[in-house]
Amino acid sequence: GAVxxxxxxxxxxxxxxxxxxxxxxxxxxxxxxxWYRQFPKQSLMLMATSxxxxxxxxxxxxxxxxFLINHxxxxxxxxxxxxxxxxxxxxxxxxARGLAEQETQYFGPxxxxxxx
Amino acid sequence: xxxxxxxTEMTATEGAIVQINCTYQTSGFNGLFxxxxxxxEAPTFLSYNVLDGLEEKGxxxxxxxxxxxxxxxxxxxxxxxxSASYLCAVMDSNYQLIWGAGTKLIIKP
Numbered sequence: 001g002a003v004x005x006x007x008x009x010x011x012x013x014x015x016x017x018x019x020x021x022x023x024x025x026x027x028x029x030x031x032x033x034x035w036y037r038q039f040p041k042q043s044l045m046l047m048a049t050s051x052x053x054x055x056x057x058x059x060x061x062x063x064x065x066x067f068l069i070n071h072x073x074x075x076x077x078x079x080x081x082x083x084x085x086x087x088x089x090x091x092x093x094x095x096a097r098g099l100a101e102q103e104t105q106y107f108g109p110x111x112x113x114x115x116x
Numbered sequence: 117x118x119x120x121x122x123x124t125e126m127t128a129t130e131g132a133i134v135q136i137n138c139t140y141q142t143s144g145f146n147g148l149f150x151x152x153x154x155x156x157e158a159p160t161f162l163s164y165n166v167l168d169g170l171e172e173k174g175x176x177x178x179x180x181x182x183x184x185x186x187x188x189x190x191x192x193x194x195x196x197x198x199s200a201s202y203l204c205a206v207m208d209s210n211y212q213l214i215w216g217a218g219t220k221l222i223i224k225p
Contacts, residue, residue, distance in 0.1 A: 002161075034213075043215060043216075043217045043218060044159070044203070044215055046213075046215075049212075091156075093158045093159075101146075101211035102146050102147060102166075102207065102211060104149065104161055104164055105149075105161075105213060106161060107151075107158040107159050107160065107161075108158060109157070109158050110157065110158040
């Protein structure tokens, strides 16, 4: 159990385009989903926390207008990188947590974004 | 402030035992998690401790002392596939995960 999927697994796009990444909890309901970014050989960096049916909470320094998050259902959250630039190239990972706040976060396999 | 400390890198020999330590200072405590992350992949959940003591799960065990703000992950009978980064994370009073920087474990034959 506790499987989280992400799509696409990798994407290459031109600078200025927008990219949408989907995160799905396949066998449990996720009240809360988290979006992380990780640059090579660096730690996970939490970008934002999204709760189903409400606006996402962004970490300091993360532009909410650039990284749009929608948590439309208890099994789906999307991250849209708008007007992507080469510096946005990174490994984006989502995680999902069940209905109780103290439950374990389970990670999706991640999405590699390369902006040319 | 909130702080999680763990060694940056450790080296061990195949078949041996290694202990990865984690100390923490957080605002509140709702449990401590260990995750494994292979290079280029997302983290996978290993263990969760919320009460003091040792939790054993196969070759991996995790220990917690809340009074000392200390945990360790013990890996036995090391295999080459155990080469990875091991992330310690503490859930604070707001149920937010505070992440350590990770310990890169290198296994040598």
